[in-house]
Amino acid sequence: MLKGFREFIMKGNVVDLAVAVVIGAAFGAVITALVDNVLMPLISALVGAPSFDDFLLFDINGNLIQVGVFLTALVNFLLIAAAVYFVVVMPMNKATEALNRHRGIEDEEEEPDPQLALLSQIRDELQKLR
Numbered sequence: 001m002l003k004g005f006r007e008f009i010m011k012g013n014v015v016d017l018a019v020a021v022v023i024g025a026a027f028g029a030v031i032t033a034l035v036d037n038v039l040m041p042l043i044s045a046l047v048g049a050p051s052f053d054d055f056l057l058f059d060i061n062g063n064l065i066q067v068g069v070f071l072t073a074l075v076n077f078l079l080i081a082a083a084v085y086f087v088v089v090m091p092m093n094k095a096t097e098a099l100n101r102h103r104g105i106e107d108e109e110e111e112p113d114p115q116l117a118l119l120s121q122i123r124d125e126l127q128k129l130r
Helices: 002-010 012-047 067-103 114-129
Strands: 057-060 063-066
8 A cells, every 4th residue: 555655756757747837836836926016016006006905896785896906916917917927928938949959849839730730731722713
């Protein structure tokens, strides 16, 4: 029983997943610090408030509807997505392209679907008949 568990834990996928979770948590802290301490103060300098929590409050039958809290969460999400894209994804794509050029690997063009190619030929032949 323990041997099977040990084999399961030592599989590459489980170890890779564990490393990804730890790195992801650390990276999440970095991105959160960037958004909370750099981007949100810049937005508050432009807009005048660091959050929209007190914006659009409605009281319906004693229930408080806080649209501003949703807006703050939405802005935070967009800022985090932009930070991840510009800080991680875009530089990683450029580095991968540069590495592929250095190795002499060119982007492979996908072969068209045979059915799509046949339909294109049929379309072209029909246009010639007109």
